[in-house]
Amino acid sequence: MAKQANLYSFSTVDALAPALRAYVISCQEAGITRHGVFKVAVSGGSLPKTLAQALLAPPTSETDTVKWDKWEIFFADERAVALDHPDSNYGLLKSELLDKLQLPEGVKPPTVHTIDTEVLDDTQELADRYEQTLVRSFASRDSVKLPIFDLLLLGCGPDGHTCSLFPGHELLREMNAWVAPIDDSPKPPPRRITLTLPVVTHAVKVAFVATGGGKKEIMKEIFEQGKGLPCALVNEGTGERCSWFVDNAAVEGVSYPRRPFSL
């Protein structure tokens, strides 16, 4: 039987954060070994806050280092708004994490790939331009069928959506584009762009962060039934390459086996 997603559950977000940090750093090291940089995409929602808690903590050993200068940060999904708009995922990551980095002198900040805000009125063009950004980073679209992120850091919505891939939406069937527009997102704001499912499932590693009791019903559905929910499709498409970092409240009553966290 194919190996399944890892479910790591912690008593609190405070207990989850150090494990998430260790996991991200191990993905960073693998990325640097593979191609000299760490290519990671992040979502919006509550993720940037938890990520900041994990990554802004002081190092506990010599190898426990976030090598920011090697990071290339992309957005797993982004809202079609200006970068300083309160709905911007970039804006959220900036205020929660990027603005708080204390880089030693001479260390360059991470490279952050934002959307092209010149074309906010046209989500197809916005998606196409973001795809071109990916093409430039991941080599030409002709030579690479799909980009391979070192890590995707994702959230899980109360309806089982992830990135801006919503249950039952036609975007789940998109097999060609790397980045797609959506104009009718059920979660506001409606106009967004998102990585497509094949890109998500092609990543070296995928990590979900889901916390709080508000997630327990959907976690039951994802892990016990699946029913074509976007998060379940990611689990199926990635198997053991996928890891869930959750708190106990989010998986109360979920029968899927938890694993003790280890790298």
Ligand SMILES: O=C(O)[C@H](O)[C@@H](O)[C@H](O)[C@H](O)COP(=O)(O)O
């Ligand atoms: O921009 C977005 O809306 C997100 O990328 C979205 O996919 C988010 O990750 C989930 O809705 C979970 O959000 P929470 O972590 O806040 O529940």
